[in-house]
Amino acid sequence: MKQYDAIIIGAGMGGLAAGVLMAHAGKRVAIVEKNKLNGGRLTSWVHDGFTLDLGVHVISRGMNGPVAQCLQRCGIEPNLKFNTVRPTTSFKGEVFKFPRDVARYVPKEDFDKLMEFMAFIRSLSDEQSHEYDRIPLRDFLNRYTTNPFVHNAVNAICVVYIVVYEDTASTGEFIRCLNWEAKARSSGYPDGGCGSIPREYVKAFESLGGELYNGTAIERIAVEDGKAVGVYVNGELWRANMVVSNTGIKRTILDLAGEKYFSEDYVEYVRNLTYTESTMIMRIALNKRVTDVKMFSTISETPKTVFRDKLREGVFDKSAASVFAVIPSNFCTGICDEDKQLFMSSAGVPYGISRELEDEIFNYMLDFLSDMFPGFRENIRWIDKSYYQDVDAFAGEDGNCIGVAQCAGQTGADRPKIKTPLEGLYIVGGDAGGSGVGVENAINSAMEFFDNYVNV
Numbered sequence: 514m515k516q517y518d519a520i521i522i523g524a525g526m527g528g529l530a531a532g533v534l535m536a537h538a539g540k541r542v543a544i545v546e547k548n549k550l551n552g553g554r555l556t557s558w559v560h561d562g563f564t565l566d567l568g569v570h571v572i573s574r575g576m577n578g579p580v581a582q583c584l585q586r587c588g589i590e591p592n593l594k595f596n597t598v599r600p601t602t603s604f605k606g607e608v609f610k611f612p613r614d615v616a617r618y619v620p621k622e623d624f625d626k627l628m629e630f631m632a633f634i635r636s637l638s639d640e641q642s643h644e645y646d647r648i649p650l651r652d653f654l655n656r657y658t659t660n661p662f663v664h665n666a667v668n669a670i671c672v673v674y675i676v677v678y679e680d681t682a683s684t685g686e687f688i689r690c691l692n693w694e695a696k697a698r699s700s701g702y703p704d705g706g707c708g709s710i711p712r713e714y715v716k717a718f719e720s721l722g723g724e725l726y727n728g729t730a731i732e733r734i735a736v737e738d739g740k741a742v743g744v745y746v747n748g749e750l751w752r753a754n755m756v757v758s759n760t761g762i763k764r765t766i767l768d769l770a771g772e773k774y775f776s777e778d779y780v781e782y783v784r785n786l787t788y789t790e791s792t793m794i795m796r797i798a799l800n801k802r803v804t805d806v807k808m809f810s811t812i813s814e815t816p817k818t819v820f821r822d823k824l825r826e827g828v829f830d831k832s833a834a835s836v837f838a839v840i841p842s843n844f845c846t847g848i849c850d851e852d853k854q855l856f857m858s859s860a861g862v863p864y865g866i867s868r869e870l871e872d873e874i875f876n877y878m879l880d881f882l883s884d885m886f887p888g889f890r891e892n893i894r895w896i897d898k899s900y901y902q903d904v905d906a907f908a909g910e911d912g913n914c915i916g917v918a919q920c921a922g923q924t925g926a927d928r929p930k931i932k933t934p935l936e937g938l939y940i941v942g943g944d945a946g947g948s949g950v951g952v953e954n955a956i957n958s959a960m961e962f963f964d965n966y967v968n969v
């Protein structure tokens with residue numbers, strides 16, 4: 514029988530970060546990961562000489578954020594090189610900078626109100642931002658302007674940050690994400706693809722004595738006398754003083770531990786938690802370079818919420834569609850040969866839509882990129898697609914982009930707690946605690962867990 518101070522379920526970035534911190538503190542730690550690849554949604558692999566990411570990413574604060582800070586806390590200087598790339602936005606194929614260029618599309622009064630909105634946001638401290646956690650972003654922006662283009666422009670930024678639309682997104686979370694990125698001014702993408710980040714964490718974890726088990730699925734969490742005491746792997750009990758789950762709060766509570774160990778109110782609370790939008794991803798390898806653009810997101814002509822709501826009804830509305838694309842080969846090494854190019858494009862979609870609708874969206878994305886970049890279609894080498902069902906199979910949690918949605922009522926004081934009601938069981942990653950953009954949210958969750966619950 515194996516015995517540990519802590520067993521971590523899942524080698525996503527929350528689990529890896531928690532593992533590194535505990536191993537550095539002298540704890541005996543095991544991470545159990547069902548997949549052969551580590552990093553969760555940040556994983557990457559090589560195909561035909563191209564480095565592909567599972568998701569479409571830009572790391573909000575690069576080396577000035579949690580990715581580096583967590584390792585530096587352990588005396589480890591990460592061997593990562595981030596290439597800075599500033600987010601840009603596009604409307605009808607014309608690339609412009611937010612918020613300055615919004616002035617070209619709206620009356621002066623509405624642009625002035627947008628700038629007033631932005632100035633107020635930037636004036637707030639982190640502590641002050643929490644006053645707005647329970648206010649949907651759309652409602653807060655309406656205090657300044659109801660201009661549809663302004664709302665679509667702000668929503669385009671919000672979706673890139675937290676993959677939640679303005680009608681439900683937490684204003685407080687939007688404020689923190691925007692302010693942290695603006696202060697750091699180091700958003701970027703790592704050489705060698707995003708998988709270089711979990712590889713660095715795995716190297717640190719194992720160098721500190723941590724044990725990583727890939728291709729190993731746990732059957733259930735062991736509970737004795739009202740306490741989580743380990744996990745079952747292939748029928749064997751691996752014991753631990755703490756069980757830390759990075760596999761999602763719903764799967765952890767409802768499946769791996771079991772509802773019977775929690776109150777009806779808590780089980781209902783967990784069931785009612787909502788996730789970010791699901792994601793579908795298209796990776797396109799080109800035989801030659803066709804653009805120097807690094808990344809962009811698009812503003813739709815009609816509210817993005819229309820896109821979501823019509824998809825739920827089985828209708829794809831092109832006027833409400835938008836595209837997020839990163840071309841990492843334009844600013845990073847180790848992605849592909851210098852004379853070739855890699856596009857990675859994604860669209861957020863509601864969970865449960867049909868494959869036929871997803872194919873319509875993929876075709877739209879392909880047509881959009883072909884129209885925007887002359888020579889694009891003629892030089893396609895191959896296309897690799899991930900439907901939201903594929904993301905669901907790999908990462909779980911309804912194929913979503915991040916985890917429990919950072920929407921009003923699910924952030925700050927309302928965020929699911931890291932410490933569960935079951936003694937000895939904790940949640941890290943994108944489903945509990947933390948704040949920030951994507952992977953940074955997950956790592957922040959791990960640092961919050963360590964600082965509050967690990968007895969060093």
